[in-house]
Amino acid sequence: MTELKQQVEMHPQRWGNPASATDLPDSARGLIEMAFGLTETPADASVTVPTSALSDELLESLRGVLGAEHVHTDDETRRLRTRGKSTPDLLRARSGDLSDAPDVVVRPGSHDDVAAVLAWAVEHHVAVVPFGGGTCVTGGLAARRDGYAGLVSLDLIRMKRLLAVDHESMTAVLEPGLRGPEAEALLAQEGVVLGHYPQSFEFATIGGFAATRSSGQSSAGYGRFDALVMGLRVATPRGEVRLGSAPANAAGPDLRQLFLGSEGAFGVITEVTVRVRRLPEVKVYEGWRWESFAAGADAMRTLAQAGMLPSVLRLSDEAETAINLARPDEIGGESAGGCLMITGYEGTPDAAAAKRSAVTALLEGLGGTPVGESAGESWAHGRFNAPYLRDSLLDVGVLVETLETATFWSNRQALYDGVKAALESTLGEGTLVLCHISHVYETGCSLYFTVASKESSDPLPQWLAAKAAANDAIVAAGATITHHHAVGTDHKPWLFHEIGELGVSVLRAVKADLDPTGVLNPGVLVP
Numbered sequence: 001m002t003e004l005k006q007q008v009e010m011h012p013q014r015w016g017n018p019a020s021a022t023d024l025p026d027s028a029r030g031l032i033e034m035a036f037g038l039t040e041t042p043a044d045a046s047v048t049v050p051t052s053a054l055s056d057e058l059l060e061s062l063r064g065v066l067g068a069e070h071v072h073t074d075d076e077t078r079r080l081r082t083r084g085k086s087t088p089d090l091l092r093a094r095s096g097d098l099s100d101a102p103d104v105v106v107r108p109g110s111h112d113d114v115a116a117v118l119a120w121a122v123e124h125h126v127a128v129v130p131f132g133g134g135t136c137v138t139g140g141l142a143a144r145r146d147g148y149a150g151l152v153s154l155d156l157i158r159m160k161r162l163l164a165v166d167h168e169s170m171t172a173v174l175e176p177g178l179r180g181p182e183a184e185a186l187l188a189q190e191g192v193v194l195g196h197y198p199q200s201f202e203f204a205t206i207g208g209f210a211a212t213r214s215s216g217q218s219s220a221g222y223g224r225f226d227a228l229v230m231g232l233r234v235a236t237p238r239g240e241v242r243l244g245s246a247p248a249n250a251a252g253p254d255l256r257q258l259f260l261g262s263e264g265a266f267g268v269i270t271e272v273t274v275r276v277r278r279l280p281e282v283k284v285y286e287g288w289r290w291e292s293f294a295a296g297a298d299a300m301r302t303l304a305q306a307g308m309l310p311s312v313l314r315l316s317d318e319a320e321t322a323i324n325l326a327r328p329d330e331i332g333g334e335s336a337g338g339c340l341m342i343t344g345y346e347g348t349p350d351a352a353a354a355k356r357s358a359v360t361a362l363l364e365g366l367g368g369t370p371v372g373e374s375a376g377e378s379w380a381h382g383r384f385n386a387p388y389l390r391d392s393l394l395d396v397g398v399l400v401e402t403l404e405t406a407t408f409w410s411n412r413q414a415l416y417d418g419v420k421a422a423l424e425s426t427l428g429e430g431t432l433v434l435c436h437i438s439h440v441y442e443t444g445c446s447l448y449f450t451v452a453s454k455e456s457s458d459p460l461p462q463w464l465a466a467k468a469a470a471n472d473a474i475v476a477a478g479a480t481i482t483h484h485h486a487v488g489t490d491h492k493p494w495l496f497h498e499i500g501e502l503g504v505s506v507l508r509a510v511k512a513d514l515d516p517t518g519v520l521n522p523g524v525l526v527p
């Protein structure tokens with residue numbers, strides 16, 4: 001089947017496609033100036049990558065394993081494979097800190113290539129960091145390197161094939177290096193869709209979605225990524241694991257779940273079998289206004305518990321609605337107040353219309369006010385733009401970051417209050433804390449916070465203190481440390497609270513069995 005060719009690389013100090021970078025919109029500029037003042041904080045462009053620590057002999061043997069053309073030691077490639085895209089990652093890159101740069105970047109073309117690199121890494125005790133799209137926001141690409149002969153970035157960029165489609169079972173087998181749009185383009189040629197649209201869709205990959213248990217903007221309708229995965233092929237230092245011989249089974253614990261969310265610490269995912277659906281014939285998005293966040297949240301709960309979820313369902317709180325973050329193209333523009341909910345319907349015309357009519361009746365009955373398709377279309381149009389705005393804000397001295405968690409419905413308000421208070425009290429007066437409900441379930445929902453504050457002279461510790469306070473508040477509220485961003489290195493100190501001592505010991509045992517010499521993503525995920 002078709003193999004896709006070259007791809008755009010992200011700017012090493014910013015989010016996304018360099019060609020899509022935009023200045024702060026005029027509407028937002030005034031608002032930001034009033035709230036925080038504007039201080040130009042240019043990034044340090046004269047950044048040098050540390051000298052590679054890998055010996056010439058090891059490099060030569062690596063070239064023998066993979067072919068010299070797939071082994072890259074040039075500064076630019078190593079720089080582009082350094083860390084992920086959290087605000088701390090960007091702050092470090094902007095300040096010229098590239099201390100986590102890999103010594104070498106290798107580009108395997110197949111499962112067997114990956115297995116060969118792992119065997120080489122075990123033999124020479126070299127750390128290996130699987131690299132998908134590089135959109136990680138939890139430090140999952142910043143592995144420990146002390147005690148190792150070097151650190152290799154295992155870049156899956158060449159593994160971009162759609163291997164098979166089973167139109168009868170509605171499954172497809174994808175290679176891990178396919179970015180979201182590339183995977184959907186290949187699937188569309190077959191008349192099917194995966195339906196996974198995280199905000200990082202443009203750059204994140206199939207392997208990364210599986211390795212982090214990602215969740216997308218249409219997950220209410222299509223399901224989280226882990227719910228879409230039917231099978232996996234994984235290369236580990238101990239050999240190959242293939243899982244997923246049936247849609248469901250009772251053959252002991254489901255080992256697919258062990259590798260989903262394993263963040264490159266247990267193995268490298270080399271194939272993913274996903275559930276697909278027919279390409280939607282229509283996509284309709286619309287807006288609803290609610291008197292309060294609580295009223296909108298209750299309506300979402302009612303929809304979920306009635307089994308009537310649209311494909312897209314999200315609700316901004318009063319503060320997020322007021323600055324129009326739900327509609328990034330109109331940020332700072334006039335808002336009608338209350339709380340904005342976005343609903344979306346995708347599928348055949350009949351199915352979408354039937355779902356829409358049932359949801360409309362229910363939401364109207366609960367006191368929601370429809371505000372029309374323009375609000376929904378505006379959200380859909382700007383849905384991938386907010387991360388570009390983060391760079392524009394960092395450029396003018398505004399510290400911006402997001403964080404997410406989830407809890408049961410009965411604990412939603414306590415979690416919301418606790419996290420908001422922790423962020424406001426750590427970052428101080430004038431800090432803007434915005435929130436939306438990004439995903440809903442019958443039993444609960446996830447809360448996604450966006451934080452903006454004036455940068456101090458040293459913004460990295462400023463943010464790390466706020467993030468630690470938010471994590472403590474999440475743990476104190478009994479919620480999860482992450483609903484979809486994964487653990488990486490950043491959430492690891494809090495994982496113990498979530499899964500307990502015995503849970504951590506199970507993770508360690510699995511790691512020790514699959515990766516006995518600890519070469520895979522050292523320091524990531526497993527405490």
Ligand SMILES: Cc1cc2nc3c(=O)[nH]c(=O)nc-3n(C[C@H](O)[C@H](O)[C@H](O)COP(=O)(O)OP(=O)(O)OC[C@H]3O[C@@H](n4cnc5c(N)ncnc54)[C@H](O)[C@@H]3O)c2cc1C
Pocket residue numbers: 015084085086129130131132133134135136137140141156176197198199200203204205206207208209210211212213214215216217262263264265267268269270387484485486488521524
């Ligand atoms: C602006 C922005 C918006 C985001 N929005 C969302 C969102 O809406 N929903 C969401 O869930 N997340 C979101 N994220 C987080 C991130 O995009 C996801 O975690 C994504 O799934 C990571 O995919 P990736 O291909 O970029 O993986 P990477 O960042 O390359 O890697 C992530 C982790 O997985 C490991 N890994 C990667 N590929 C493999 C593989 N094939 N086998 C084994 N391990 C592997 C890496 O070593 C690393 O530990 C966002 C991030 C940013 C920067």
